Amino acid sequence: MELDKLVHQPTRLRIFAHLYANGETSFTDLTAALEITEGNLASHIDRMEDADCVAVEKRFVDDTPQTAYRLTERGEELFEDHIHTLEALIDGLETDTE
Template sequence: MKHVIHTLNKAFDHRVRLGVMAVLLANDSVSFTELKEALDLTDGNLASHVAALEKAGYVEVSKQFLGKKPNTTYSASASGKQAFQEHLNALEKLLRG
C-alpha cells in the first residue's frame, strides 16, 4: 500500500503554486495583478510558477486588451480543480495520521 505522502501532487509542492491554486479555486478568474498582490510576488516569480501550472494543464490563461492595456487572467482548469482537491485530501489524511 502506498504511503499517503507519496500521493501528494508534486506540482503543488512549492508554496507559490499552492497559493496560486488556492486563490484560483476561491475565484472564477483572477487577473495577473490581483494574483500578484494577493500572494505578494514579483512579476517574474508569479509568471514562472503560473507557467509551470499551465504546462501541467492545471491553469487556463486568457489574454486580452482592455482599451490599449493588456490584461491577463487566470482560472483553474477542471483537471486543476480535481488535482488540487486530491492534493488537499491527501494533506488532510496526512494530518489525521
C-alpha cells in the first residue's frame, strides 16, 4: 500500500480533513482553524487546486473580497482513499501482533 503524497503531506492532510468535515470554508477561517500562515495556506491550496482537489471561489461579501475553498469530488475521493489506506495499514498491524 502506498500513501498519496499530495494528501499525506501533514499540512495538506489537515486542509483535506478540515474541508471534508466542514465543507466550504473561507481563507480567513481556514488559516485560523489550522493555525497556519496565509502564505503557507496559499501555497498548499495552489498545489491542491492544480491537482483538481479543491475548488476556489472568489466573491464579494458586503463589498469585501472573500475567498472560499471546498473539496472537489476528486478531492473527496482522494481523501477517502487515503483514510482507507491508513485503516488497512492499522488493520495489518493488529493482525501482525495477534
